[in-house]
Amino acid sequence: MKTYDAIVVGAGHNGLTNAAFLARAGLDVVCVEKNDYIGGATVSRNLYKDWWYSNCSYVCSLLRPEIYRSLELHKHGLQVTPYGGSVQFMESGDYYGSYHDPEVAYREMARFSRHDADAYKRYSADTMRQCRFIRDFLLSTAPDPTSFKPKDLKELARIGGKFMDMGEDRMYETIRFWTMSVAEYLDEYFETDVIKTALSGSGIIGTALGIHSPGTAYVLLHHYMGDVDGNVGSWGFARGGTGAVAKAIAGALEAAGGELRTEAGVDQIIVRNGKAVGVALDNGDEIKANIVVSAMDVKRTYLTCMDKKDLPEKFYRRVENFKIRGSSGKVNIALDGLPTFPALPEGSSLYHSDMHFIDSMERMERAYDDWKDGTWSKDPYLDMTIPTLSDPTMAPPGKHFMSCFVQYCPRQIDGRDWTSEEKDAFGQTVINQIANYSPDFKDLILHAEIRTPQDIENEIGITEGNIFHGELTMDQLLFNRPIPGYAQYRGPVDGLYMCGSSNHPGGGIMAAPGANAAREILRDLKRPNTVPENFGDD
Amino acid sequence: MSLVREPVHQGRLKTPFYPRVEKLDTVNQWHEWKGYSSPDALYCSEMEYFAIRNGTAVFDLSPMTKYRITGPDALDFLNRLVTRDMAKVKPGRVAYAVWCDDQGQVIDDGTIFHLREGEYRLCSQQRHFAWFQAAAIGFDVSIVHETEDIAALAVQGPTSFSVLNNMGIQGLDALRPFGLMHVDFQGAEMMVSRTGFTADLGYELWMDPVKALDLWDALFEAGKLHKIRAIGTEALELARIEAGYLAPYEEFLPADETIRTGRSRSPFELGLGWLVDFKKPNFNGRRALAEEKRNGSKWQLVKLDIDGNKAAHHSYIFAKEKGNKDEIGFVTSAAWSPVCKQNIAIGTVLAPHGKPGDTVWVEVYYQREMHWNRAMAKARIVDKPFWFPPRRGATPPGPY
Numbered sequence: 017m018k019t020y021d022a023i024v025v026g027a028g029h030n031g032l033t034n035a036a037f038l039a040r041a042g043l044d045v046v047c048v049e050k051n052d053y054i055g056g057a058t059v060s061r062n063l064y065k066d067w068w069y070s071n072c073s074y075v076c077s078l079l080r081p082e083i084y085r086s087l088e089l090h091k092h093g094l095q096v097t098p099y100g101g102s103v104q105f106m107e108s109g110d111y112y113g114s115y116h117d118p119e120v121a122y123r124e125m126a127r128f129s130r131h132d133a134d135a136y137k138r139y140s141a142d143t144m145r146q147c148r149f150i151r152d153f154l155l156s157t158a159p160d161p162t163s164f165k166p167k168d169l170k171e172l173a174r175i176g177g178k179f180m181d182m183g184e185d186r187m188y189e190t191i192r193f194w195t196m197s198v199a200e201y202l203d204e205y206f207e208t209d210v211i212k213t214a215l216s217g218s219g220i221i222g223t224a225l226g227i228h229s230p231g232t233a234y235v236l237l238h239h240y241m242g243d244v245d246g247n248v249g250s251w252g253f254a255r256g257g258t259g260a261v262a263k264a265i266a267g268a269l270e271a272a273g274g275e276l277r278t279e280a281g282v283d284q285i286i287v288r289n290g291k292a293v294g295v296a297l298d299n300g301d302e303i304k305a306n307i308v309v310s311a312m313d314v315k316r317t318y319l320t321c322m323d324k325k326d327l328p329e330k331f332y333r334r335v336e337n338f339k340i341r342g343s344s345g346k347v348n349i350a351l352d353g354l355p356t357f358p359a360l361p362e363g364s365s366l367y368h369s370d371m372h373f374i375d376s377m378e379r380m381e382r383a384y385d386d387w388k389d390g391t392w393s394k395d396p397y398l399d400m401t402i403p404t405l406s407d408p409t410m411a412p413p414g415k416h417f418m419s420c421f422v423q424y425c426p427r428q429i430d431g432r433d434w435t436s437e438e439k440d441a442f443g444q445t446v447i448n449q450i451a452n453y454s455p456d457f458k459d460l461i462l463h464a465e466i467r468t469p470q471d472i473e474n475e476i477g478i479t480e481g482n483i484f485h486g487e488l489t490m491d492q493l494l495f496n497r498p499i500p501g502y503a504q505y506r507g508p509v510d511g512l513y514m515c516g517s518s519n520h521p522g523g524g525i526m527a528a529p530g531a532n533a534a535r536e537i538l539r540d541l542k543r544p545n546t547v548p549e550n551f552g553d554d
Numbered sequence: 555m556s557l558v559r560e561p562v563h564q565g566r567l568k569t570p571f572y573p574r575v576e577k578l579d580t581v582n583q584w585h586e587w588k589g590y591s592s593p594d595a596l597y598c599s600e601m602e603y604f605a606i607r608n609g610t611a612v613f614d615l616s617p618m619t620k621y622r623i624t625g626p627d628a629l630d631f632l633n634r635l636v637t638r639d640m641a642k643v644k645p646g647r648v649a650y651a652v653w654c655d656d657q658g659q660v661i662d663d664g665t666i667f668h669l670r671e672g673e674y675r676l677c678s679q680q681r682h683f684a685w686f687q688a689a690a691i692g693f694d695v696s697i698v699h700e701t702e703d704i705a706a707l708a709v710q711g712p713t714s715f716s717v718l719n720n721m722g723i724q725g726l727d728a729l730r731p732f733g734l735m736h737v738d739f740q741g742a743e744m745m746v747s748r749t750g751f752t753a754d755l756g757y758e759l760w761m762d763p764v765k766a767l768d769l770w771d772a773l774f775e776a777g778k779l780h781k782i783r784a785i786g787t788e789a790l791e792l793a794r795i796e797a798g799y800l801a802p803y804e805e806f807l808p809a810d811e812t813i814r815t816g817r818s819r820s821p822f823e824l825g826l827g828w829l830v831d832f833k834k835p836n837f838n839g840r841r842a843l844a845e846e847k848r849n850g851s852k853w854q855l856v857k858l859d860i861d862g863n864k865a866a867h868h869s870y871i872f873a874k875e876k877g878n879k880d881e882i883g884f885v886t887s888a889a890w891s892p893v894c895k896q897n898i899a900i901g902t903v904l905a906p907h908g909k910p911g912d913t914v915w916v917e918v919y920y921q922r923e924m925h926w927n928r929a930m931a932k933a934r935i936v937d938k939p940f941w942f943p944p945r946r947g948a949t950p951p952g953p954y
Contacts, residue, residue, distance in 0.1 A: 119589040135684035361561040
C-alpha cells in the first residue's frame with residue numbers, strides 16, 4: 017500500500033491551501049474530504065434549479081493577496097469584485113447608508129450628526145493603526161513567548177519593536193483596544209445610535225459575544241484588516257460565489273500534482289508509537305502517510321477523530337474547554353426578481369451593499385440576550401447581501417440569490433437539538449424581518465435554505481458551526497491559539513499538524529493558517545519553503 | 555412606515571458663486587474641495603497667477619470650513635483650543651492660529667476672526683466639529699458649523715483696494731493687515747477682512763449666500779478697469795508657496811489622521827514657535843510642547859532658495875553634495891517663482907539642520923524628452939517669505 021508524504025484532512029480553503037503549498041514543494045500529497053464536494057464552508061452549491069448558493073461564507077476580503085498571487089488563483093478562475101457600502105434600515109422609515117465616496121459618506125453621517133461625521137476620520141485612523149499592527153503578523157507563525165529559539169526571539173523582538181515604535185500614547189491605546197468591547201470603543205468616537213450600530217456589527221459577527229463583551233473591539237479589526245486590491249477594509253464577492261475560492265485553490269493543488277479525494281471522511285487519525293501514520297476512513301479504508309495535517313477544527317480533530325489515549329492529559333482538557341460556540345446561522349434564498357426597499361431611492365447604490373435591519377445598540381444587545389437564553393434572536397442582526405446584482409453567474413438573468421447571515425443562533429435550543437418546527441420558525445424570523453422593509457420580498461421567494469449551527473456542524477463538520485473555528489478572544493489568539501504551547505501548527509503527536517482556522521491567525525477566508533502551517537511543515541521536513549512572506553507595509 | 559426623505563446628494567456640490575465661475579470657465583478643469591467643485595484653472599493658470607501679482611484676482615473660497623464660536627466662554631474656549639493667546643486678538647482683528655492634540659502635534663491651522671466682542675469665526679481647511687466639541691467641555695460656548703451659511707471670496711492683488719473702493723466700500727483705507735470690518739452691501743451686512751493666502755495686498759469678503767451673485771456682479775463691474783480676473787487653485791497655490799504659507803497635507807498632516815508614528819509635526823517643527831504662548835492658561839498640548847521646547851524638536855520646516863531653474867518637486871534634501879547617506883529631509887512644496895525669478899521650495903529637515911543661512915543640497919529629478927535626469931542643486935535656507943512686497947502692509951494702500 018502506498019505511503020503519501022502527507023495527508024491533509026478536510027478540503028476547506030485552509031486544507032486546500034496547505035496541500036497546494038506542500039505539493040508545490042514536491043511532496044506527494046492527498047487532501048481528503050468527507051463531502052462529495054470540496055470547499056467546506058467556502059462553497060457554492062447548486063441547491064435549486066439554476067441557482068448557485070454561497071450557502072456558508074458569502075463575502076471575501078481577508079484572503080491574503082500574497083497567497084492569491086503565489087498560487088496564481090486568477091489562472092484557476094478566481095475573480096473577486098468589490099461591492100458597495102452598507103445600509104441600516106431604521107424603524108422610523110429612514111435609513112443610514114455608507115458609501116465609497118468619502119464626501120458622500122461624510123454628508124450621510126452629517127445628516128445624523130456633524131460631530132460623528134468629523135469624528136469618523138479619527139476613528140478610521142485609530143482603527144487603521146491597529147489594523148496595520150496586526151496585519152503584519154497574519155502570514156507568519158505566532159512566536160512562542162516562552163521559547164528561546166532564535167526564530168521565536170527574533171519574531172518577538174520584531175513585534176516588540178513595532179509596538180514600541182507606536183509611542184507611549186498609542187501603546188496605551190493598543191492595550192486598551194485589545195481588551196475592550198466594541199460598544200465602548202465606538203462610544204469614544206460617536207454619539208449617534210444608528211451609526212454606532214452600523215459599525216458595531218463587525219465586532220460580533222461570528223462570535224458568541226455581545227457588543228458589550230470585552231474583546232469585541234479586536235473582532236472588529238478581524239473584519240477590517242482584509243482588503244480587495246489594496247483597499248484595506250474593502251469587501252468583495254467571488255465571481256461564481258464563495259466556492260470559486262476553493263475551486264481555484266484546488267486548481268492550484270492539482271496543477272502542482274496534488275491529489276484530491278472527496279467522499280472520504282476520516283474516522284480516525286491513526287497513531288502508532290506516538291507518531292501519526294495515516295488515517296482510517298469512514299468506509300474502513302486506510303491511507304498511510306508520513307505526516308497528517310488536520311484542517312478540521314481543534315475539537316473535531318482531537319475529540320472526535322483521535323484516541324484520547326494518544327493525547328497528553330492537560331492538552332486534552334484544554335481542547336475540551338476551547339471556546340467554539342455556535343452563534344450564527346444562514347438563510348439562503350432564491351428570488352424570482354429583485355425585491356424593492358421603498359426606503360431607498362430607486363436605483364440606489366445601497367442595493368449593492370450589505371443590508372442590516374437593526375438600528376440601535378440596544379436591539380443588538382437584546383439579540384444577544386436571546387442567545388444566552390438558549391434560543392435564536394427574535395429580532396436578529398442580519399448581514400444580507402444580493403451578490404447576483406453584480407454576479408451574472410449565480411442565478412438566471414433577472415433572478416437573484418440572497419444570502420442572509422443571521423446572528424444570534426445557538427447550536428442547541430435549551431440544551432437539546434433543534435426540531436424542524438423551530439428551524440422553520442428561525443427562517444420565518446429572518447424572512448419577516450426583511451419583509452418589514454420590503455413589501456414584495458415574500459412573494460419573490462422561490463426557495464429558501466435554512467441553516468442552523470447544527471446543520472452546518474452536521475454537514476460541513478465545523479463544531480457548533482462556528483465560522484471562525486473558535487472564538488477570537490485574547491485567550492485564544494496569537495500564541496494562545498488554539499492551545500498555549502501548540503500555537504505553531506504542530507500537534508501533540510509527532511507527524512501531526514494543524515492547518516485550520518482554529519490556529520493563528522483565525523477564521524474567515526484568509527488561507528493564512530493553511531499557508532503558515534505549510535511553512536512550518538516544510539521547515540520540519542527540511543524542504544525549501546514555497547509559502548510567500550507578508551508583502552509588508554512600511 | 556415609509557418616510558420620504560431627500561437622499562444624500564451623490565455628486566459634487568456647487569458653491570453660491572458657481573453660476574458665475576462656471577460662466578467664466580473655458581478649460582473645464584475642476585477638482586473636489588470638501589465636496590464642492592472648485593476650478594484648477596479657468597482659462598490659463600499662468601495668466602491667473604499674474605492677476606494676483608499684477609491686478610486683482612478673485613477666488614471663490616466658499617468651501618473653506620467655517621465655524622461660528624459665541625457665548626460667554628468663547629474666548630476661554632479658544633484659548634484652551636489654540637496655542638496662541640487669543641486675549642490679545644481684539645474685536646475687529648484676525649489671528650492665524652494652530653491647534654494641537656495632547657501630544658503637542660498640530661491638528662490643523664486656521665484663521666480666527668474676532669467679529670465682535672466675544673463673537674468669533676474660525677476658518678480651517680479640515681472639519682473639526684468633533685474635536686471642538688470635545689475641547690469645549692466645561693465651557694459655556696456655542697460652536698456652529700456655518701460653511702454653507704457664508705459665501706466667501708478672496709480678492710487679492712495690487713489693484714484690489716481700488717476695486718473695492720470703487721465698489722463703494724467705505725473706510726477701507728484705514729483697514730490694516732489682519733483687520734476686519736462690517737460694511738453694508740446692498741442692504742445686507744458684509745464682512746471685509748484684510749487677509750489672504752497670497753502675501754500681497756488683498757482682502758476677503760464674507761456674506762450671506764443669498765447675495766452672492768449680486769456681490770460677484772458688483773465686484774466685477776467695479777473691477778472692470780482694474781484688471782480683475784477670476785482664478786483657480788493652481789494660481790493660488792503658486793502664490794501660496796511664494797508667501798511661504800503652510801498647506802495641510804503638504805507641509806503637515808492633521809495629527810489625528812496620521813497612522814504611522816512620527817508623521818505629525820509640532821508647531822515648533824513647522825516654524826510656528828511664535829504662535830505658542832506659555833504665559834497664558836492651559837491649552838491643548840501645553841505640557842508636551844513645553845517639554846519639546848526644553849529638549850529640542852526633531853524636525854525643522856525650511857524655506858529653500860535653490861540654484862538653477864528646475865523645480866524640486868518631491869526632492870530629497872542632503873547635507874552634502876556627495877554621499878546620499880546624508881539625507882536630512884525632503885521637499886514638501888516647490889515652484890519656479892515667476893515674480894521673484896527664483897527656484898523656491900518649502901521642505902522639512904531633521905534638526906539641527908535647517909538654520910537660516912545654512913547650505914543644503916537638493917536632488918532634483920526632471921524629465922527632458924522622455925528621459926529622466928538627476929541633478930544635485932545647491933540651496934540656501936531663508937527665513938523670510940520669498941515674496942512680501944511693501945504694498946501688502948501699506949495702510950492706506952496705494953491705488954496702483
